[in-house]
Amino acid sequence: MRKVMNKMNMNWMILALLAVTMTAVAQQSASAPQNPQPVAATQPDQTASQPSQTQSGQAQANLAPPTTMDQVIDRVIAQEKELIKFLSPRTPIVETYLQNLAQDPQLGPIPQNDHYFLGRMDLSESIDRSDFLKSKDEGMERHLLGGFAKKFKFQYQPLGFSWMIFVDRTDFDRQHYNFHYARREFLGDVRCLVFDLTPKKDAGHGRFLGRIWVEDQTFNIVRLNGTYEHPTRNNYYFHMDSWRLNLVPGYWVPSYIYSEEGDFTAGAKNKIAFKAQTRMWGYNLKTATPNDELTNIRVDSVKDSTPTAQDATPLAAEREWQQQAEDNVVERLERAGLLAPAGDVDKILQTVVNNLEITNNIDLPRPVRTRVLTTSPLETFSVGNTIVVSRGLIDVLPDEGSLAMVLSHELAHIVLGHNLGSQYAFNDRMLFSDEATYQNLGFKHIPEEETAADKKAIEMLKASPYAQKLDSAGLFIKALQSRAPQLSALLQAHLGNNITENGMVTRMAALATSAPALDWNKLDQIAALPLGARVKLNPWDDKVEIVKAQPVAITSARDKMPFEVTPFYPRLSRFSTASASAITTTAALPTAATTADASPTPTN
Ligand SMILES: [Zn+2]
Numbered sequence: 001m002r003k004v005m006n007k008m009n010m011n012w013m014i015l016a017l018l019a020v021t022m023t024a025v026a027q028q029s030a031s032a033p034q035n036p037q038p039v040a041a042t043q044p045d046q047t048a049s050q051p052s053q054t055q056s057g058q059a060q061a062n063l064a065p066p067t068t069m070d071q072v073i074d075r076v077i078a079q080e081k082e083l084i085k086f087l088s089p090r091t092p093i094v095e096t097y098l099q100n101l102a103q104d105p106q107l108g109p110i111p112q113n114d115h116y117f118l119g120r121m122d123l124s125e126s127i128d129r130s131d132f133l134k135s136k137d138e139g140m141e142r143h144l145l146g147g148f149a150k151k152f153k154f155q156y157q158p159l160g161f162s163w164m165i166f167v168d169r170t171d172f173d174r175q176h177y178n179f180h181y182a183r184r185e186f187l188g189d190v191r192c193l194v195f196d197l198t199p200k201k202d203a204g205h206g207r208f209l210g211r212i213w214v215e216d217q218t219f220n221i222v223r224l225n226g227t228y229e230h231p232t233r234n235n236y237y238f239h240m241d242s243w244r245l246n247l248v249p250g251y252w253v254p255s256y257i258y259s260e261e262g263d264f265t266a267g268a269k270n271k272i273a274f275k276a277q278t279r280m281w282g283y284n285l286k287t288a289t290p291n292d293e294l295t296n297i298r299v300d301s302v303k304d305s306t307p308t309a310q311d312a313t314p315l316a317a318e319r320e321w322q323q324q325a326e327d328n329v330v331e332r333l334e335r336a337g338l339l340a341p342a343g344d345v346d347k348i349l350q351t352v353v354n355n356l357e358i359t360n361n362i363d364l365p366r367p368v369r370t371r372v373l374t375t376s377p378l379e380t381f382s383v384g385n386t387i388v389v390s391r392g393l394i395d396v397l398p399d400e401g402s403l404a405m406v407l408s409h410e411l412a413h414i415v416l417g418h419n420l421g422s423q424y425a426f427n428d429r430m431l432f433s434d435e436a437t438y439q440n441l442g443f444k445h446i447p448e449e450e451t452a453a454d455k456k457a458i459e460m461l462k463a464s465p466y467a468q469k470l471d472s473a474g475l476f477i478k479a480l481q482s483r484a485p486q487l488s489a490l491l492q493a494h495l496g497n498n499i500t501e502n503g504m505v506t507r508m509a510a511l512a513t514s515a516p517a518l519d520w521n522k523l524d525q526i527a528a529l530p531l532g533a534r535v536k537l538n539p540w541d542d543k544v545e546i547v548k549a550q551p552v553a554i555t556s557a558r559d560k561m562p563f564e565v566t567p568f569y570p571r572l573s574r575f576s577t578a579s580a581s582a583i584t585t586t587a588a589l590p591t592a593a594t595t596a597d598a599s600p601t602p603t604n
Contacts, residue, residue: 066219072193073179075219076212080172083220086251087123092283092539093337094121096161097376097490097531098276099565103264107520108558109273116377116489117161120435121280130435133494161278164224164242165254167197167208176203182211187223188572190246191216197226205230206237215574220244220252222572238276243568246575247283247540254280255539256568275565277531281374281539282337285434319365325425326384329441330371336434339388340372340544345535348546349389352404356411359464368414370407372544374537377489378480381443381496382410382419391535391544392490396528396563401469402476404461405508412456418449438494445497454508472527473508474515479527479562481505482518487563520557528562 066072095118102112119131168176182194192213199207210226222244228237238259244252262273312320333339349370357368369386373379376392387410397403413419423429424441432440445453461470484491485503492498499507519525536547554560 069181072214072219073174073195076195076214076221077173079218079220080167083251084123084166084169087253087283089124090283091120091122091285092280093285093374094119094161094278094280095375096276096278097565098161098259098274099487101262101264101273101275106557109262109264111483111486111564114487114489116492118375120282121165123165132435132438161238161240161257161259161276163228163237164208164226164240164257165280167212167221167224171203171207176200176207184216185213187213188570190222190572190574192222193219199229215246215252217574218250220246222246222252241567243570243572245539245570246573247538249575253283253539256280256570258567260567275567277376277565277568279376279537279539281537281542283540285335285337285542321422321425322384322419323366325422326386328427328430329383329424330386332430332441333373333388333437334542336437337542338374338437340374340391340537340542342369342371343543343545345372345394345544345546346370349387349403349407352400352407353387353411355466356404356408356460356464360460362411362415362460364414368411372535373495374542374544375494376531377492377494378499379493379496380406380410381493382413383424383443384419385414387411387414388496391537392531395531395534396476397534398476398526398528399469399472401466401471402473404464404466405457405470405473405476405511408457408460408464409453409508412453412460413445413449415460416449416452416456418445418453419443441495443496444493450497450506454510457508458510470511471515474511474513475518475525475527477505477507477509477512478515478518481512483563490563520560523554523557526554526560530561530564530566532566532568 063075066075096116098115098117099111100113100115101109104110116133117131118133122130166172176199178198178200180196180198182196185192185194193216195212195214197208197210197212199209206228207230208224208226209229210224212221212225213223214220215222224242225240227239238261240257240259242257243255245255247253247255257278259276259278260274262275264273311317330339334341346369349372353368353370356362357364364385366385371386371388372394373388373390375390376395377390378393378396380387380389380393382388387407389406389410393406394403397406429440461467461473466473480499481504484500484505488503491500497507499505505512516525518527532547534547536545538544
């Protein structure tokens with residue numbers, strides 16, 4: 001069993017959380033695998049302007065097709081170097097969510113506790129990261145050192161989960177690796193050549209050991225599966241399965257990494273077991289152009305009924321001011337990669353909000369909008385008239401009734417006039433680094449407003465078409481309650497109010513009382529879905545869409561995996577302009593048991 005168990009790195013981790021010093025970074029590098037280390041002078045111009053997306057891809061495509069396996073390997077190596085160069089000016093967001101597992105006799109390995117990391121990865125000279133969650137320093141340090149870490153002398157490093165974005169950052173070549181052709185294989189729509197890679201003797205520490213899948217047109221690596229060899233003393237590497245997507249012409253962009261350790265077979269030493277999902281997105285943030293500003297000009301929604309132009313009335317001015325605050329926040333979050341651009345998932349959320357509004361005769365001076373937060377922790381908040389729901393929360397909701405429950409709470413805040421937040425109308429308050437978002441923005445309500453919003457929300461739900469569907473919403477709350485004590489990281493809201501307090505579900509908890517009994521053994525009772533079950537996030541442009549997949553039959557209680565992390569299995573396809581602008585026409589959230597094209601199907 002391999003794992004990152006590194007006392008030296010423990011130091012680094014804590015210091016990094018407390019804002020890194022140079023020494024700490026040096027320490028870290030000393031024990032990281034070879035590939036994320038600085039490349040120094042080998043690629044002198046990598047910080048220069050970005051290569052154009054099509055140029056290099058096409059340059060490669062125009063080469064004569066290789067005729068021998070040796071030529072293929074040369075192309076694979078060249079393409080990997082090309083990708084490293086292409087990505088070097090970029091700083092994607094990297095999110096790792098990890099669940100430590102304990103064996104449950106009935107349900108198999110289930111989460112025992114969890115960890116969450118969110119940062120930006122700098123892919124330039126070396127691979128480095130900066131974290132969004134600085135305010136949690138103390139908590140995380142205490143938690144890691146005092147709790148789990150102390151018990152098992154174990155330390156997770158956020159960076160450790162993203163090592164496998166490249167095979168080998170510095171030395172991916174024939175001098176360091178043996179390539180063994182294994183076979184051809186389709187991954188999704190893409191025909192691949194499969195190679196097993198072993199480091200040469202004396203290739204050094206931290207070399208990749210495992211399998212790569214290479215698409216057979218331009219010879220880009222599309223998947224890596226394995227670990228790193230020859231760890232230094234006290235240093236272990238995780239096993240990883242790393243996937244890339246063809247999101248720009250000519251390049252396959254590192255998107256998902258699944259890691260897993262642990263052995264629950266009889267007699268196995270059950271010291272440490274976990275599964276973790278790492279997602280990368282926001283690759284194109286730095287180059288996101290303000291082009292669409294022209295189309296973003298907002299037609300003022302405050303109706304001015306007077307025939308001649310004049311100054312706003314005090315009330316109209318107040319509303320404009322609120323609108324400005326709301327727009328500032330939405331734009332800032334989008335720029336930080338934390339909010340998906342407006343899109344099709346919003347339309348689904350919007351439909352549910354409209355249903356609630358119409359049946360409750362709610363007529364607001366400004367329309368309610370909905371947006372998706374790109375992160376996994378289960379949270380919602382609203383700013384002005386914009387309701388934001390996290391990707392992770394939409395993922396785990398079993399049906400439209402439970403989505404209505406989630407949205408009704410935020411709609412209630414809007415209806416009750418709780419959302420002021422006008423301090424954000426001042427633009428200086430938007431000037432902070434992306435990583436400092438959580439320190440600079442916050443939309444938490446006082447407990448009295450939370451209670452009032454729940455009460456109002458339940459009223460609205462009972463008068464809506466969802467009145468008959470509140471059993472599933474209540475069941476969802478019960479399922480959440482049964483797992484809440486183990487999922488504190490997933491339930492830690494970063495911008496809005498927590499759904500739970502001290503391991504107890506507080507949000508909309510009243511709905512649980514009228515719901516049927518929760519029974520994991522009842523196979524047709526789907527109270528909550530695994531993470532990744534519904535929403536697909538495009539790592540390049542941050543757009544979200546609803547996963548379209550054939551439901552997979554649930555055959556045992558272990559298949560349900562509520563709130564759990566599962567392996568990634570994206571259906572690979574080649575870049576096409578059609579797929580890039582694909583439009584999901586789904587009108588509403590499909591009912592439960594839709595397991596994704598990719599993810600939450602058990603693969604073993
Ligand atoms: Zn609230």
